[in-house]
Amino acid sequence: MKPFQTFLFLISVVSVILLISYSLSIQEIKLLDKFTIKSINIESWLNIKDIEYADISNIIDDNKVDEPEIAPTIKLVKTDTIIIKDTLKILPKAALKPELLKAKVHKLEFSPNSKNSLHNFFKTLLRSNKTVHVLHIGDSQIEGDRITAFVRNKFQKKFGGSGVGLVPAKRLVPAFSMLHSSSDNWERYSVAKYSHKEYYNRAGIMGNFCRYAPFYNDSIGNDSIVYTAWVKLKKSNSSYALDRRFNNIKLFYGNNKKPVIIELFDGDKQLSFKSALSTPGIEIFKYSFKTQPKNLTIKFTGKDSPDIYGISIEGSRGVNFDNIAIRGSSGTFFGKINQLVSKKMLTNLNTQMLILEFGGNSVPYINSQKQADRYGRWFQRQLSLLKNKMPGSTIIVIGPADMSFKKDGNYISYPSLKYIRIAMKNATSNANCIYWDMFEAMGGENSMPEWVNAKPKLASSDYTHFTSRGAKIIANMFYNALIFEYNEFLKEKDKQKNKSIN
Numbered sequence: 001m002k003p004f005q006t007f008l009f010l011i012s013v014v015s016v017i018l019l020i021s022y023s024l025s026i027q028e029i030k031l032l033d034k035f036t037i038k039s040i041n042i043e044s045w046l047n048i049k050d051i052e053y054a055d056i057s058n059i060i061d062d063n064k065v066d067e068p069e070i071a072p073t074i075k076l077v078k079t080d081t082i083i084i085k086d087t088l089k090i091l092p093k094a095a096l097k098p099e100l101l102k103a104k105v106h107k108l109e110f111s112p113n114s115k116n117s118l119h120n121f122f123k124t125l126l127r128s129n130k131t132v133h134v135l136h137i138g139d140s141q142i143e144g145d146r147i148t149a150f151v152r153n154k155f156q157k158k159f160g161g162s163g164v165g166l167v168p169a170k171r172l173v174p175a176f177s178m179l180h181s182s183s184d185n186w187e188r189y190s191v192a193k194y195s196h197k198e199y200y201n202r203a204g205i206m207g208n209f210c211r212y213a214p215f216y217n218d219s220i221g222n223d224s225i226v227y228t229a230w231v232k233l234k235k236s237n238s239s240y241a242l243d244r245r246f247n248n249i250k251l252f253y254g255n256n257k258k259p260v261i262i263e264l265f266d267g268d269k270q271l272s273f274k275s276a277l278s279t280p281g282i283e284i285f286k287y288s289f290k291t292q293p294k295n296l297t298i299k300f301t302g303k304d305s306p307d308i309y310g311i312s313i314e315g316s317r318g319v320n321f322d323n324i325a326i327r328g329s330s331g332t333f334f335g336k337i338n339q340l341v342s343k344k345m346l347t348n349l350n351t352q353m354l355i356l357e358f359g360g361n362s363v364p365y366i367n368s369q370k371q372a373d374r375y376g377r378w379f380q381r382q383l384s385l386l387k388n389k390m391p392g393s394t395i396i397v398i399g400p401a402d403m404s405f406k407k408d409g410n411y412i413s414y415p416s417l418k419y420i421r422i423a424m425k426n427a428t429s430n431a432n433c434i435y436w437d438m439f440e441a442m443g444g445e446n447s448m449p450e451w452v453n454a455k456p457k458l459a460s461s462d463y464t465h466f467t468s469r470g471a472k473i474i475a476n477m478f479y480n481a482l483i484f485e486y487n488e489f490l491k492e493k494d495k496q497k498n499k500s501i502n
Helices: 003-023 057-062 098-104 114-127 140-145 148-159 194-202 339-348 360-365 369-389 416-430 448-453 468-501
Strands: 028-031 035-038 077-079 082-084 131-138 165-167 178-182 187-190 208-211 227-235 248-254 260-266 269-276 282-288 295-302 307-314 318-325 351-357 394-398 404-407 410-413 434-436
Touching (some): 114 351, 131 140, 131 307, 140 148, 227 307, 248 339, 269 282, 307 318, 339 351, 351 369, 360 416, 404 448, 410 448
Parallel strands (some): 131 351
Antiparallel strands (some): 260 295
8 A cells, every 4th residue: 555545544544533432422431340441532632622610810819818917927848748838918907807808708608506606606715714625627638737727826816825736646747837756656546547447436536546555455465565655846936926835735645554654854854754543544634834845755654555645735725726637537437436535535625616627538439419418417427426525516517629630631620529518518507517618619610720720839739639828728718707707796796785785
């Protein structure tokens, strides 16, 4: 065959394939549930069909508007893969009015009577003479104290408070708010790991506990082995100023079958010595510092390890937002943890609000409304359980962010997001809680690619997680939603006061 004839033959074959592909309504053909033949779609091949991405420019501009407090500038610091830098510009105070804030904010969604619980929370902040805790519990989207730290700082500046709140004995990723290190013999047991299933009912409200020694067995216990371990906590120069100030520590521990010595040091100086007797439940070791330690070390020595449920670093009064990240969790673990341990932790911390940020880990595995509804029922049971544990408290659910997957060369939103959001909103409403739609707040469908492609990047290349810069913008949006409701609460309070005077 001559070259020209060969060329014509190839052109004819390609043309036929393209015409057939264009006319096909089925994009994929599965064979024996193992193999997939994917047709070439002429629209995607020639890039005729463009994906319409959300315009997020107004969202970024809107969130330059802040409540009338100047956010501190955070030095650029690299902690593993996390980069923290304050990028929010501050407008003149004349522009920072509640009316303008109302126009800019993506508001909370209330179910019947849930607004009353939020107003009660604000009343508690204004009246309390001790520390009030808000537990921000979520998946890997909040790891490294991202999102939480920004909101914590804003609330502490407004209502008082200091310290970073709850931290585990062993961290999975660094947090810029406090330098944290621990000895190599710590093991972390999480409710998000199936391999830890037999230990689920030992975890507290943080969804995990840490140990530095094997689980003690009375029949084969070796009393000749003495274990030691340590946790070191030190202020970070890259944190918010209020994160660095604290004068109280609370250590939540239990389940040690042999006595354990707990020591506190500031550098080489011993501050406290406690002999913790064996206990089947939970104990709380508290210590108030006369002078804030520069290099706080908690040292453990004994023939067994207690389960360490959490360490709270806090001030004497005000508010604290605790960052509790449980990587891989869908938020349906609260029925699996130890109810007595978690109840005692919640009570001792004076917990007045829970912020639950979940849903993202379920997105890739849910393909229908039916599956999403099942997840919603599980999630509603968690909310009801927590409300029974904390009667009168406030629970806010933050739904999943936009998440993208690649299809025909373009990144688009997972179809399951719409099902999951509906299911989570219904669950939140049925449990009489409050919902904040992060998906809509960041721009809605197909907004994630715009966050990824922003200069500088606001989301990472996995099209799932925010960068530290993007996390701060989301945190500011959520804070604005809360502070808008606080301003509304103050207006209502003034109305009631004026009525009583008249």
